[in-house]
Amino acid sequence: MATVPDHDSYIAAAPEAFRPVLEHLRDLLREALPDAEEMVAYNMPGFRIRGKVVASYAAFSKKIGVYFLAPAISEHAEEIAEAGLTASKTGVTFPPNKPLPDHVVAQLASASSRHVDD
Template sequence: MGNIPDHDSYIAAAPEAFRPVLNHLRDLLRGALPDAEEMVAYNMPGFRIRGKVVASYAAFSKQIGLYFLAPAISDHAGEIAETGLTASKTGVTFPPHKPVPDHLVKRLANASIKHVDD
């Protein structure tokens, strides 16, 4: 994807099979982060609080990435592993047919907020 100005454009440019999952992630994150500003950085849509990106997502060729501040991921590493998902220091990747459970997305977003001022 080229230079993407906003979340709507990003989702529209993503592979068709990914769009429902990306829209759902956006809605979940918007609900969990009501004080966050929607933004795009590094051609990836995200949510910023007090200048710090606390959550973002991206579509790749075969998977979706969901990213948070590193402490949020480490605080929930056990729960992420229990779901069978792959985690890195700052994110979780998954195929569109096996998304991150809604409750886990919300927990990760809430945990990320707690580390805005770190």
């Protein structure tokens, strides 16, 4: 994907099957992080609080990834596993037809925002 200036452009450039999931992720993150500013860094749309990126998402060839601060992922490893997904240190990837449950996205975003000053 070419360099994109904003979330709308990023989502519009993603594969069609991914767009509804990316839009939904954006909405969930925006709701869970009301004090965050939307931004794009490293060609990934995300959200930052006081200059620190606390959440971002990306479309890949077959999966979607959502990324948070590492402590948020470790705090919610059990919920991620219960959803049948595997996490890295800072993120979770999933196929567009089996997204991360909404409540887990909200929990991860909230936890990530609590760690912004760590």
